[in-house]
Amino acid sequence: MIRLAVDGMGGDNAPEQIVKGVLLALEKFDNLEILLYGDEKKMAPFLRNHNRLKVIHTDKYLDMGEKDPVGQLRKNKDASMFLAMRAVKEKEADAIVSAGPTQALVVASHMIIKRMPQMRRVAIAPIIPSITNKKRILLDSGANVDLKPEHLLDFAVYASVVAKSLLHIENPKVGLLNIGTEPGKGRELDVQTFELLSNTKEINFYGNVEPKEILDSEADILLSDGFTANIAMKTMEGTAKSLGKVLKKELTNSFFKKLIVGLFLRKSLKAFKQTLDPNEIGGAMIAGLQNIVVKAHGSSNAYAFYNGIRQAKELVEADVIGKVTKLLEKNEETV
């Protein structure tokens, strides 16, 4: 049995979509138990009794715009996210899933669950969309603005285990996000990281990847520091959003076109939109902690949150943390 702690009050659509996602997951998976932390009164309209669901009441939670997570950890100890996290720390649950504010989740994970001793930094690692069915892991997507090559190596090892266990890719290719494909391109960090990754047997280094290929590269893992990868992620988001607007305007600027769109193209346009919809993808891991922490997208609907739960469950089942620990220990011995 896998037991997950869920923050019932995190996310723009909490608690309704969170509760619905939880019930969906319990239906789908027989080997899943959920501890749900949140305001019982607010969750009640959407809740059903379930023998593998336990609700733990708290009327405290974090605001989605929370800017001072450290202060909150001190003043707002009983917030749903923090209670769920402590349950994991105290081994009452195997992993936590929250759609709450990212920085709060990263900070609280650091302070409550703590880093694996073998990982020198913690990374945000979302699975990013693609134009085929191929999924890719992009990290660090925003936890650390300053990183060293050794940190990126840790991330590469972690993400390789996840790609193998969760995405079922036999020998996942690790690409370094860079401004050119040749070795020697980029900043000092990129040149040194290229060198280090080339000489590490634990991963399958693919080389530099230009962001022109960010949605259709052969690499399964895209690696950079938390500033650069965050810039790339937000640029994808912005470009997709803006092109969607152009397209919508172009396709609906006459009654006749509207009719055609309505009759024939609705499905096509939906597929286009879904390509970059975070709800289709699931959550981001906070990689490098002593337990699995999954951050579901802030705008998660029930299905997206269910995907986040599924992801946390699969990461626990695959013993990702155990496998990473072994690989990094081995790596330290050979260095």
Place this chain on the structure above:
Amino acid sequence: MIRLAVDGMGGDNAPEQIVKGVLLALEKFDNLEILLYGDEKKMAPFLRNHNRLKVIHTDKYLDMGEKDPVGQLRKNKDASMFLAMRAVKEKEADAIVSAGPTQALVVASHMIIKRMPQMRRVAIAPIIPSITNKKRILLDSGANVDLKPEHLLDFAVYASVVAKSLLHIENPKVGLLNIGTEPGKGRELDVQTFELLSNTKEINFYGNVEPKEILDSEADILLSDGFTANIAMKTMEGTAKSLGKVLKKELTNSFFKKLIVGLFLRKSLKAFKQTLDPNEIGGAMIAGLQNIVVKAHGSSNAYAFYNGIRQAKELVEADVIGKVTKLLEKNEETV
């Protein structure tokens, strides 16, 4: 009369599209003379006599994939790009336009034309597309991977003059590309640059801009180091390309849909594609040199190259370099 030196052999579609772009520009602008450097035999099929066009023959030119511009400058002195550039240095022409390899153009500009004494670095500054008619300047798009806040300030001043002179924006807003909008976000570089720009009267500082808004921000100028801005530019390119593919696939996967697209939507889809088509935009400036250098897109067609020529002509007419020199001298006095 404005006199431009043009590299007739640079770009994927040289010399045909370059020569055609040159003739188009000469037709449009009465006050324009062009010195065209390139292989007379290869250009002949597309050339016409024109009293304001002078062709200077050379059978040497650079390969578009050129990786060793410094070596080329030594061994291949008479390459069309270098000859055109020397004409500018020797005051035979006011500015140069080339669609040749970017790094070669940047390196040759540095070594032949040289930096303005007031600018501490040289930046690549393309005008980027937008979903409205608003144009934006993104710099540095790839000349320098490591920059200091003072370099970014120089770039902000330069781009502000260009936005005023070329894009006719009265009081252009300078945005700092960053992972969050609040002051204090980003790397040490970004925090310090935010501080410096906030305290500089010569520019209108708008604050941080997240790349989620890269195509519809209120800022007229988007500023970052050459690594980050290049990553953002290539991510836009990659996302647009991939979404275009998805859309095409979705819209043409049945005969009936193909018919509809053919009959009614061709124009809409063309508008969508043009939104991010570099041919619609014109060239990138190499900002910070003693003369105007415009890099037309490598894949320029005649119309795109004509746009690059127009841009160079307008930058000369507006005396951008004179204005930037004055502003930076004033700024140095007040610092």
